[in-house]
Amino acid sequence: MIRLGLFDDHDIVRAGFRYILEGSSDIQIVAEGATGRAALDAVRKTPMDVCVIDLSLPDLSGIDVLRQVRASTPETAILILSAYPEDQYGLNVLKAGASGFLSKELATDQLVQAVRTVAAGRRYVSPTLAELLAAGLTEDIEQPAHLRLSEREFQIFSKLAVGRSVTEIANELSLSSKTVSTYRARLLEKMNFKTNADLTQYAVRKNLVQ
Structure with missing residues (x-):
């Protein structure tokens, strides 16, 4: 059973x-x-x-x-x-x-x-x-930007994309605000974006948020 x-x-x-x-x-x-x-x-x-x-x-x-x-x-x-x-x-x-x-x-x-x-x-x-x-095993296939993120980066990306603040995310994940800010900077660099608004627009375009 x-x-x-x-x-x-x-x-x-x-x-x-x-x-x-x-x-x-x-x-x-x-x-x-x-x-x-x-x-x-x-x-x-x-x-x-x-x-x-x-x-x-x-x-x-x-x-x-x-x-x-x-x-x-x-x-x-x-x-x-x-x-x-x-x-x-x-x-x-x-x-x-x-x-x-x-x-x-x-x-x-x-x-x-x-x-x-x-x-x-x-x-x-x-x-x-x-x-x-x-x-994904084929190197010459270009994957969407969010698939290049690590597990933790993607988790934080998902929260930033729906408007959560760094402080809110830090509290939810039991991390320091400094750590979340570091992840935010890293994922923005990987995805070639500059602001949270860019993340939200991307997430909407890719149907990653409702």
Whole structure:
């Protein structure tokens, strides 16, 4: 039996995922909630094999949750779901250490398979994402600027792009403001931008923010 946690801030979406998952006799939902902090609390208190988390939660992002779960309970597989297309966030989510990434558009057909795959200790990669990973091995393919960022740089980029201040980000990630400012300067240089407004415009253009 696969013990699973399900976390998405939209009740209707979560109900749909629950319906899909409960149709499988080998999957048991042992915890669910609408926030990143609820996910972290559940992982600490309830043994689970797989935690399915929405990338965009109201308090912490799926990547924020992923980092903390990896540090505290690395045996729990993390499957990130997102309304964003795979070519925008998938590679960065896998690079951050997720066991898999799945677009919500594909969840109806692929969610159960993805859960079983990561529960077995393997990474779930859709055919689309597999093509992107293969393309990334070819040096002459030009990748989008955000894919050149490290895991932490991308995490901070995502917060800057939606208008979070350096101080807010520092508090959320338990870092100093100086450290966040250093990451900000580094990612701006990598992406060849000068201001936070440039980051926001890029994120909107690439459908990285809603």
